[in-house]
Amino acid sequence: MRTAIxxxxxxxxxxxxxxxxxGVRVNLWGTWLDDDLxxxxxxxxxxxxxxxxxxxxxxxxxxxxxxxxxxxDFIILAVTSEGFVPVFxxxxxxxxxxxxxxxxxxxxxxxxxxxHTISGGADLMFRRKFGEAIPGWVSIGGPVKAVELSxxxxxxxxxGYRGDNMPPLFEHFASPYYRIYSVPDVTGTEIxxxxxxxxxxVMGICDGLYGNIDxxxxxxxKALLFNHxxxxxxxxxxxxxxxxxxxFHLAGVGDFYVTSASGRNGALGRLIGAGQPPKSAYRRxxxxxxxxxxxxxxxxxxxxxxxxxxxxxxHLPLFxxxxxxxxxxxxxxxxxxxxxxxxxxxGLP
Amino acid sequence: MRTAIxxxxxxxxxxxxxxxxxGVRVNLWGTWLDDDLxxxxxxxxxxxxxxxxxxxxxxxxxxxxxxxxxxxDFIILAVTSEGFVPVFxxxxxxxxxxxxxxxxxxxxxxxxxxxHTISGGADLMFRRKFGEAIPGWVSIGGPVKAVELSxxxxxxxxxGYRGDNMPPLFEHFASPYYRIYSVPDVTGTEIxxxxxxxxxxVMGICDGLYGNIDxxxxxxxKALLFNHxxxxxxxxxxxxxxxxxxxFHLAGVGDFYVTSASGRNGALGRLIGAGQPPKSAYRRxxxxxxxxxxxxxxxxxxxxxxxxxxxxxxHLPLFxxxxxxxxxxxxxxxxxxxxxxxxxxxGLP
Numbered sequence: 091m092r093t094a095i096x097x098x099x100x101x102x103x104x105x106x107x108x109x110x111x112x113g114v115r116v117n118l119w120g121t122w123l124d125d126d127l128x129x130x131x132x133x134x135x136x137x138x139x140x141x142x143x144x145x146x147x148x149x150x151x152x153x154x155x156x157x158x159x160x161x162x163d164f165i166i167l168a169v170t171s172e173g174f175v176p177v178f179x180x181x182x183x184x185x186x187x188x189x190x191x192x193x194x195x196x197x198x199x200x201x202x203x204x205x206h207t208i209s210g211g212a213d214l215m216f217r218r219k220f221g222e223a224i225p226g227w228v229s230i231g232g233p234v235k236a237v238e239l240s241x242x243x244x245x246x247x248x249x250g251y252r253g254d255n256m257p258p259l260f261e262h263f264a265s266p267y268y269r270i271y272s273v274p275d276v277t278g279t280e281i282x283x284x285x286x287x288x289x290x291x292v293m294g295i296c297d298g299l300y301g302n303i304d305x306x307x308x309x310x311x312k313a314l315l316f317n318h319x320x321x322x323x324x325x326x327x328x329x330x331x332x333x334x335x336x337x338f339h340l341a342g343v344g345d346f347y348v349t350s351a352s353g354r355n356g357a358l359g360r361l362i363g364a365g366q367p368p369k370s371a372y373r374r375x376x377x378x379x380x381x382x383x384x385x386x387x388x389x390x391x392x393x394x395x396x397x398x399x400x401x402x403x404x405h406l407p408l409f410x411x412x413x414x415x416x417x418x419x420x421x422x423x424x425x426x427x428x429x430x431x432x433x434x435x436x437g438l439p
Numbered sequence: 440m441r442t443a444i445x446x447x448x449x450x451x452x453x454x455x456x457x458x459x460x461x462g463v464r465v466n467l468w469g470t471w472l473d474d475d476l477x478x479x480x481x482x483x484x485x486x487x488x489x490x491x492x493x494x495x496x497x498x499x500x501x502x503x504x505x506x507x508x509x510x511x512d513f514i515i516l517a518v519t520s521e522g523f524v525p526v527f528x529x530x531x532x533x534x535x536x537x538x539x540x541x542x543x544x545x546x547x548x549x550x551x552x553x554x555h556t557i558s559g560g561a562d563l564m565f566r567r568k569f570g571e572a573i574p575g576w577v578s579i580g581g582p583v584k585a586v587e588l589s590x591x592x593x594x595x596x597x598x599g600y601r602g603d604n605m606p607p608l609f610e611h612f613a614s615p616y617y618r619i620y621s622v623p624d625v626t627g628t629e630i631x632x633x634x635x636x637x638x639x640x641v642m643g644i645c646d647g648l649y650g651n652i653d654x655x656x657x658x659x660x661k662a663l664l665f666n667h668x669x670x671x672x673x674x675x676x677x678x679x680x681x682x683x684x685x686x687f688h689l690a691g692v693g694d695f696y697v698t699s700a701s702g703r704n705g706a707l708g709r710l711i712g713a714g715q716p717p718k719s720a721y722r723r724x725x726x727x728x729x730x731x732x733x734x735x736x737x738x739x740x741x742x743x744x745x746x747x748x749x750x751x752x753x754h755l756p757l758f759x760x761x762x763x764x765x766x767x768x769x770x771x772x773x774x775x776x777x778x779x780x781x782x783x784x785x786g787l788p
Contacts, residue, residue, distance in 0.1 A: 243659050246663040
């Protein structure tokens with residue numbers, strides 16, 4: 091069994107570990123932004139994971155995409171949402187026959203001025219070349235931080251899949267330190283993965299607002315926000331035709347838990363909560379090559395929701411509150427307090 | 440409107456703040472274990488909350504129960520699960536007519552060698568005296584730490600109620616800093632409240648196991664445990680006839696989030712994870728007057744489940760794992776790793 095992983099950042103590199111342990115031949119390809127990562131990995135230490143890649147992983151620079159993809163049984167896309175379309179198009183140019191695709195990319199993509207989910211955008215591009223649907227798709231979600239996965243800390247993930255041919259593939263990923271739950275719900279998994287990054291920003295803002303006062307004194311507030319975020323994510327998964335329950339499992343509750351506890355979206359939120367203008371806080375993180383995906387996901391997610399049933403936005407008070415903070419210069423403290431005190435107390439959302 | 444709060448510990452005292460703000464006459468009665476708390480509060484500083492009680496709160500020592508309960512419109516029981524039965528019986532001796540009851544007590548109680556939920560035990564005792572059901576009951580759940588509530592940090596709570604007469608009462612509790620969600624699901628709320636204390640111990644054990652290595656390196660493991668705990672809680676709520684969704688809202692997700700982040704059950708778990716025998720870790724906390732409720736709840740919860748449909752225990756691998764660690768001298772590290780790596784990967788529990 092052979093696979094090509096496209097993208098040699100945190101997650102693309104980390105997922106090579108269980109695959110390699112299972113005897114899969116892994117070709118890890120770095121994009122044009124990843125040449126230093128591949129060079130570092132070749133020299134014996136992947137700069138992001140801070141460790142050597144497994145011996146069975148073959149490394150390919152950005153100019154070697156065709157070599158990396160040769161005879162591959164399936165492909166794993168592991169780039170940011172902003173890199174997804176250009177990398178997917180490069181892949182399609184090389185690909186000579188349909189193969190199953192898996193991705194760890196989370197968020198939305200823009201193609202010809204229309205906004206799509208990752209799987210929706212991929213399907214559109216794929217059909218243009220092959221005139222048929224992708225023969226099997228997996229949106230990989232769930233609470234897995236890459237460095238921990240590469241350290242073989244017990245982790246559980248969710249594979250939201252389409253195609254009856256896919257579950258047998260999962261055995262090549264599964265390991266005692268990388269447990270796989272699968273659910274035939276690509277939509278729900280994708281929505282959870284995209285929006286948990288957005289809501290993680292608001293958790294960080296809360297930390298930023300309170301962190302200078304007394305970090306031990308706002309658990310109630312954070313729990314209120316955490317809970318409401320999960321409810322909005324479940325509503326969104328359902329409204330998109332996904333399974334509501336997916337939000338109450340690894341893709342939602344589990345992943346939002348870990349994303350809130352640690353990660354780049356929370357870090358962006360903390361900067362904002364501490365008083366930095368959102369745009370400059372975002373730029374500052376990009377300059378440090380730390381990409382808080384939730385920001386861009388929110389930029390596209392709002393018009394994505396508006397292009398569908400826009401009345402949904404009325405049921406997303408926390409999302410709207412965050413949008414005003416990030417993109418409309420609203421005061422973070424006032425917005426969050428107004429949200430908390432104005433919460434509808436009738437019934438359960 | 441007048442109320443008597445029975446129990447002057449953390450939560451009984453804290454809930455007096457929004458009630459008092461709303462103009463309710465609050466009589467706060469301390470049990471025979473609370474005389475020092477009442478004395479401190481009288482002297483101007485409640486020893487647990489570390490602040491003065493609101494001016495409108497009237498304080499009563501353990502010998503003044505009848506005075507505290509005089510002309511009360513409803514009663515709030517705010518004692519530990521171990522103190523619930525003796526305090527409830529004292530209350531019944533004084534009570535001359537049925538009034539609505541609310542409680543923040545979480546867990547199980549034992550009456551005549553049978554184990555009951557809090558509401559079930561209360562109903563049994565109440566019927567013995569009045570020959571009728573309690574005229575309205577609320578199990579107060581949700582993510583509210585008492586000190587934060589008394590500091591008026593934004594908080595949201597869930598009132599699981601029985602009786603159409605109850606919702607109008609909630610207006611006397613509601614405040615911009617104490618938002619109330621209500622759901623006619625006492626069973627689900629009680630099950631969530633009891634079991635989140637149990638599962639918080641396992642989150643603490645994970646911290647204790649890893650805390651000495653690198654606290655930043657086990658988010659995946661904790662998220663896996665967090666997620667699985669919520670799934671088991673939802674299963675339990677459903678199996679008891681409660682609403683599964685209650686576990687995915689403030690009583691479950693929200694409360695478990697805050698209980699995992701901070702609290703006495705997690706503290707017990709950390710001692711165990713760091714290598715202390717569970718029984719001595721528990722004793723040590725009791726000696727410090729810090730009661731980790733989850734321990735006692737687990738002692739009663741296991742036989743409670745066995746007395747019902749015992750086959751449910753087969754669907755609770757994390758609960759069983761924790762039980763072996765706490766009460767059967769099983770090795771915590773081995774148990775948790777075995778749990779994580781042995782997790783059934785077929786379908787969603």
